[in-house]
Amino acid sequence: LRLICTTTAVQKKNVGASGPEKYTEAFIKKQIEEFNLGKRHLANMMGEDPETFTQEDIDRAIAYLFPSGLFDKQARPMMKHPTEIFPEQRKIQWGEDGRPFHFLFYTGKQSYYSLMHETYEKLLNVQKHQDQMIAQDLPPQKEKRNLAGSRWLTKIELEEMLLEKLSDDDYSRFIKLLEKLVALPCADTEEDYIRKFSKEVPMQLQKVVVEPLQYDEQGVAFSTGEGKRKTARATAVVYDNGTGKITVNGTDILHYFPVLQDREQLMFPFQFLGRIGKHDMVCTVSGGGRSAQAGAIRLASAKALRSFVTEKEVEFMRQAGLLTVDPRVKERKKPGQEGSRRKFTWKKR
Amino acid sequence: DDKLLTEPLSHPDFFSVKELFTLKDLFDARVHLGHKKGCRHRFMEPYIFGCRLDQDIIDLDQTVQHLQLALNFTAHVAYRGGIVLFVSRRRQFCHLVESTARACGEYAHTRYWQAGLLTNSHMLFGPGVRLPDLLVFLSTLNNAFEPHVAIRDAAKMNIPTVGVVDTNCNPCLITYPVPGNDDSPAAVELYCRLFRMTIVRAKDKRRQSEAVEELR
Numbered sequence: 001l002r003l004i005c006t007t008t009a010v011q012k013k014n015v016g017a018s019g020p021e022k023y024t025e026a027f028i029k030k031q032i033e034e035f036n037l038g039k040r041h042l043a044n045m046m047g048e049d050p051e052t053f054t055q056e057d058i059d060r061a062i063a064y065l066f067p068s069g070l071f072d073k074q075a076r077p078m079m080k081h082p083t084e085i086f087p088e089q090r091k092i093q094w095g096e097d098g099r100p101f102h103f104l105f106y107t108g109k110q111s112y113y114s115l116m117h118e119t120y121e122k123l124l125n126v127q128k129h130q131d132q133m134i135a136q137d138l139p140p141q142k143e144k145r146n147l148a149g150s151r152w153l154t155k156i157e158l159e160e161m162l163l164e165k166l167s168d169d170d171y172s173r174f175i176k177l178l179e180k181l182v183a184l185p186c187a188d189t190e191e192d193y194i195r196k197f198s199k200e201v202p203m204q205l206q207k208v209v210v211e212p213l214q215y216d217e218q219g220v221a222f223s224t225g226e227g228k229r230k231t232a233r234a235t236a237v238v239y240d241n242g243t244g245k246i247t248v249n250g251t252d253i254l255h256y257f258p259v260l261q262d263r264e265q266l267m268f269p270f271q272f273l274g275r276i277g278k279h280d281m282v283c284t285v286s287g288g289g290r291s292a293q294a295g296a297i298r299l300a301s302a303k304a305l306r307s308f309v310t311e312k313e314v315e316f317m318r319q320a321g322l323l324t325v326d327p328r329v330k331e332r333k334k335p336g337q338e339g340s341r342r343k344f345t346w347k348k349r
Numbered sequence: 350d351d352k353l354l355t356e357p358l359s360h361p362d363f364f365s366v367k368e369l370f371t372l373k374d375l376f377d378a379r380v381h382l383g384h385k386k387g388c389r390h391r392f393m394e395p396y397i398f399g400c401r402l403d404q405d406i407i408d409l410d411q412t413v414q415h416l417q418l419a420l421n422f423t424a425h426v427a428y429r430g431g432i433v434l435f436v437s438r439r440r441q442f443c444h445l446v447e448s449t450a451r452a453c454g455e456y457a458h459t460r461y462w463q464a465g466l467l468t469n470s471h472m473l474f475g476p477g478v479r480l481p482d483l484l485v486f487l488s489t490l491n492n493a494f495e496p497h498v499a500i501r502d503a504a505k506m507n508i509p510t511v512g513v514v515d516t517n518c519n520p521c522l523i524t525y526p527v528p529g530n531d532d533s534p535a536a537v538e539l540y541c542r543l544f545r546m547t548i549v550r551a552k553d554k555r556r557q558s559e560a561v562e563e564l565r
Contacts, residue, residue, distance in 0.1 A: 002507045098479030099432060103451045106434055106481065108463050108473060117447050124444070 024092055031082040038079065055080070111162035112170055116177065122190045123181050130186045150198045152178065158197075210306050210314065213240075223307040227299025229326050232288025236300035240308065242280030244270075248297065249284055262294035269302040269322050273309060295326060353558050357428060364424040364550055366417055369543055372409050375416075378539040380529040381407045383516030393516050396528035405516045407528045419511045419525040420547045423483060426509075427455075427551035431482030434458055435544075436499050438491040442537045446487055449541040453548040456481065458499075462491075467502040486512035487540060488531040489523070513540060 039058060043050040046061050058079055068076040093110075094100040104110045104117070133139075153161070155171045178197060181187055187194070213221045221240040228234070246253040246266060257263050270276045281301060285293045302322040306314050317323055331340035338344055357363040375381065383389075383397065383405035398408035427433060433455040437446045443459040450457030458466075463473065470478050484503045489512045491497050496519050503510050504522045512523040513531045520526035530536040 004506075093474075094479065097430065098477075099430075100456065100479075103454075103456050104447070104458070106456050106458050106466065107460050108466065109460075113460055117444065120444050 023086055028082055028086060031086070035079070035082055042079070109164055109166075109170070111164050112166060112174075115162065116174065119174070119177050119181065119193075122193055123177070123184075126181065126184050126186050126190060129189060130184065133186060149201060151201050153197050153199060157199075210311075213307050221308075223304045225300040225303030225305075227296045227301075227303060227325075229295035229299065230288050230292040230329055232285060232292040232296040234283055234285040234293065234296035234300045236281055236283040236297060236304050238301060238304040238308070239280040239282075240278070242278060244277040244279065246281045247283070257290070257294060259290065262290060265291075265294040265298045266301070268298060269305055269317070272317065272320060272322065273305060273313060275305075275308075279305075279308075298322070299325065350562075353555075353562060354429060356558075357425060362417075362421060364421065364428075364547065364554065366420040366424060366547060369420065369546055370413075370416070370539075372413055374539065375409050375412060375529070378535040379533045380412060380536045380539065381409050382530045382533065383407050388517040390517055390519055392520055393514065393518065393528065396514075396520075397516060407516065407530070412527065412529050415525065415527045416529075416543075419527050420543060422509070422525055423485065423511060423544060424547045424551040426483045427453075427548045428555050430555070432456060432479065433483045433485060433548065434481035435485050435487060436462075436497065437487035438462075438497060439488045439531070439537075440492075441534065442487060445537065445541055449545050453545050454552070455548060462498050464498070467499070467506050467508070480506060481508060484508055484510045484512075485544060486510065486523070487537055489514055489518040489520075490531075 039053055040050040042058060042061050043053040045065075046057075048057065062077055062079050066077040070076050093102065093105055100106070102110045102114065104113045107113050152175055155166060155168070158171060158174070159166050178194065181190065182194060211223060213223055215221055216239075222237055224235060224237050226233070226235050248256040253263060253266065257266070267276070270279065281304075283297050283300065285297055287293075288296065299322070302317060306317070306323070309317075314323075333340055336344075381398070383393075386400055386403045386405060389397070389405055396408055396411055398406045400406065423433065433450075433453070435446050435450045435455065435457040437443065437459050439459075446459050447457045466473060467480060470480060484499060486497065486500070489497055489500065494517070500510060500512070500522045509524040510522070511525040512518075512520070512527065513529050514520040514523065514526045515529070515531045518531075520528070529540075
C-alpha cells in the first residue's frame with residue numbers, strides 16, 4: 001500500500017460519483033437461480049404445472065396475488081428474468097488479486113481500443129497476404145463489393161455492441177480504418193470480419209406496381225383506385241366499354257356536383273388521356289367538402305386508369321400531377337394569434 | 350511464502366538477465382543512434398559517447414549497465430506478481446507494443462492518455478482498482494515532443510518507472526532510465542523482445558518455485 005498524505009475528508013467515498021452499482025457474474029447467476037426457484041413455488045401456489053409455467057402465467061399470477069392500484073405499470077410488483085431487470089452492463093473488470101482481465105484495461109476504453117487493435121491486425125495480415133501474392137507473381141483478386149446495398153453500423157449501434165460510450169471522433173476513426181481495410185485488393189480474406197460491422201440496406205422500390213385489369217361476370221374489364229384530398233376519402237371503379245356515365249354514392253354526377261368546377265376536376269384524367277366517352281365509373285366518397293371530394297375522386301380515377309394505359313402515359317400522368325396526393329391540409333390555429341397566420345390587431349397604445 | 354519472496358533478493362542477478370543481450374546486439378539494432386546535436390537535452394549529456402557529423406552517439410557501455418538494471422527490476426516485479434504497464438505514444442509501434450503486452454500477460458497503453466488516469470483512478474475506474482506496479486516506457490515523449498504525462502503521474506503516485514530515453518528526452522523523473530534509440534523499428538523490436546523474455550522468464554520461475562514449495 002502506498003501512503004499518500006491526505007485528509008479524512010478527501011478519503012471519504014464519493015457515493016454518487018462511482019456510477020451505478022456494477023454486478024458480479026456470481027451475483028447474476030444467483031439471481032437467476034432464485035428466479036427459477038421462485039417460478040416453481042409460484043406454479044405450486046397457483047396449482048399449475050411447474051414445467052409449463054410461462055412468463056405470461058407468472059405475470060397473471062403476480063397480478064392476482066399482489067393487486068396494486070398504482071398508475072405506473074412499472075411501479076407495480078413484477079417478477080421477470082434477471083437478464084431483463086439488471087441491464088446488461090460491464091461487470092467488475094478485475095479478479096480477486098486485483099489484476100484486470102483485459103490487457104487494455106488501463107486505457108479507459110478497453111473494448112473500443114481492442115477493436116481498433118484487432119482491425120489493424122487484420123489490415124496488416126491483408127497487406128502481408130498481398131505481398132506474398134506479389135512475390136508469387138499472382139495478380140491480386142478484385143471482387144467488387146456491393147457498395148450500394150450495405151452501410152456501416154451507426155454510432156449508437158456500435159456503442160450497443162461495445163457496451164461503452166464513444167465520441168464522434170473515435171467512431172469516425174474506426175469507420176476510416178474499416179474503409180481503408182475494404183479498399184485493399186486482397187480484403188476478401190477478411191470478409192467475415194467486415195460483415196460484422198456492415199448492414200444490408202434494402203433497395204427502396206423505385207417503381208410503383210401497376211395492378212393488372214380485373215374482369216367481372218360479363219367479361220368487362222374494370223379496375224379500382226383509391227384517392228384522398230384534405231379529409232375526403234374516395235374509391236373509384238372504372239369499367240371499360242362504357243359510355244362515359246359517372247355515378248357518385250349512388251347518385252348521378254350532375255345531381256351530386258351541381259358546380260361545373262367539380263365536374264371539370266372529375267373529367268380531367270379522362271380528358272388528359274383522350275378517353276372521355278370510353279369508360280364508365282362508379283365511385284363512393286365520404287368526408288371533406290365539395291371541392292375536397294371532387295379532388296379525391298379525381299385522384300382515385302387517375303389511379304384506376306393506370307391499369308388501362310401504357311407505361312409512357314402513366315409517366316405523362318405522373319408528370320401532369322394526376323397521381324400525386326395533394327398534401328395541403330388546414331393549418332392549425334396558434335395561440336397568441338387569431339387564426340393560423342392572422343395576428344391580433346396591433347394597437348399602438 | 351516469505352522464503353519465495355526474499356530468496357531472489359539475495360542474488361545480484363537471480364534471473365540471469367545478462368545473458369539475454371550483448372553489446373553487439375544493441376549495436377546491430379542501431380540503439381546507439383541518437384538525434385541531431387540541436388535536439389540534445391541537457392540532462393542526456395552524461396549518456397552521450399560523442400557526436401559525429403552533428404548526430405549524437407549514445408554510449409553503449411552505459412546502456413548495457415542501465416538495461417541490465419532495468420531488466421532485473423522488471424523481472425523482480427513480474428516474479429512478485431506485479432502489474433506492468435507498457436506505455437508508448439509512437440503510432441508506428443502501437444500495434445507491436447500492444448501485442449508484446451498481450452503475449453506477456455501484462456498491460457499496455459499506447460493511446461491518448463486520459464488526464465487523471467493514475468491520480469484520479471477512483472473516479473475513472475471505480476473504487477478498489479489496483480494501479481500498475483511498474484510503468485515501462487518504450488518512448489518517453491508524446492506526439493507533441495513533450496515529456497509524457499505518465500512520467501509525472503507515476504512519480505506522484507510513487508510508481509517506479511523504466512524508460513527508454515533518447516537524446517532529446519528528459520531522464521529526470523524516471524527511476525531506471527535506459528539511454529537508447531526509440532525511433533528505429535529494429536531498436537524497438539529488440540526492446541520488446543527483451544522485456545517479453547524477462548517477464549516470461551520471471552513468471553515461469555515463480556510458478557516453478559511455487560510448485561517446488563507445494564511438493565514439500
